[in-house]
Amino acid sequence: NAGVTQTPKFRILKIGQSMTLQCTQDMNHNYMYWYRQDPGMGLKLIYYSVGAGITDKGEVPNGYNVSRSTTEDFPLRLELAAPSQTSVYFCASIDSSQHNEQFFGPGTRLTVL
Amino acid sequence: EDQVTQSPEALRLQEGESSSLNCSYTVSGLRGLFWYRQDPGKGPEFLFTLYSAGEEKEKERLKATLTKKESFLHITAPKPEDSATYLCAVQGPGAQKLVFGQGTRLTINP
Numbered sequence: 430n431a432g433v434t435q436t437p438k439f440r441i442l443k444i445g446q447s448m449t450l451q452c453t454q455d456m457n458h459n460y461m462y463w464y465r466q467d468p469g470m471g472l473k474l475i476y477y478s479v480g481a482g483i484t485d486k487g488e489v490p491n492g493y494n495v496s497r498s499t500t501e502d503f504p505l506r507l508e509l510a511a512p513s514q515t516s517v518y519f520c521a522s523i524d525s526s527q528h529n530e531q532f533f534g535p536g537t538r539l540t541v542l
Numbered sequence: 543e544d545q546v547t548q549s550p551e552a553l554r555l556q557e558g559e560s561s562s563l564n565c566s567y568t569v570s571g572l573r574g575l576f577w578y579r580q581d582p583g584k585g586p587e588f589l590f591t592l593y594s595a596g597e598e599k600e601k602e603r604l605k606a607t608l609t610k611k612e613s614f615l616h617i618t619a620p621k622p623e624d625s626a627t628y629l630c631a632v633q634g635p636g637a638q639k640l641v642f643g644q645g646t647r648l649t650i651n652p
Contacts (some may be wrong), residue, residue, distance in 0.1 A: 433585075462639075464642075469551075469645075470645075471629060471631075472629070473642075474640070477638075479638070519585050521585075523638055529573075530588045530591065531578075531586075533585030535585050536584070
């Protein structure tokens with residue numbers, strides 16, 4: 430199993446540009462999550478999904494959108510990028526049968542200039 | 543609102559010098575408390591889940607304990623490879639969402 434994979438690893442955007450961060454998991458997990466992590470801070474939940482076709486807002490959803498058309502994929506869309514969205518983005522999925530352990534991807538480092 | 547506060551923000555120890563990291567939490571109905579390790583430039587890696595006060599879990603030099611208000615991550619005779627940021631998170635009732643603390647950055651000097 431590859432686990433949770435994220436692309437790209439790094440990206441620089443100009444203010445106002447848009448992009449999609451890709452996340453794929455091959456563990457057949459129903460629950461998937463997007464977090465952002467600012468320097469020296471913990472993770473803040475952006476959006477999450479409890480299964481294909483079902484998504485919900487987390488703590489900091491403004492400026493982002495998600496979709497979940499398959500169990501495996503959970504892309505995060507940034508529309509009209511702003512400097513405040515400069516951060517490291519982590520995707521995660523849960524194995525609810527194993528102590529709710531969250532498996533994290535390697536992250537995408539995004540800079541908005 | 544669920545809250546998690548970790549202390550200290552940073553901790554520097556000598557190799558072999560044991561210590562503890564603290565995670566204080568406020569949650570309406572704890573379903574689980576989680577500890578993660580995060581190395582620079584990588585995603586968090588799961589360490590432990592604790593479910594009820596009095597529970598303890600161990601893994602190598604790490605032991606996690608839980609009370610009704612806080613959790614401790616005890617590190618015994620640490621080695622330089624234990625250097626990392628340690629994150630604590632809680633899960634409340636309802637959906638499977640975690641609230642994270644800001645982490646403790648641990649450095650073990652040889």
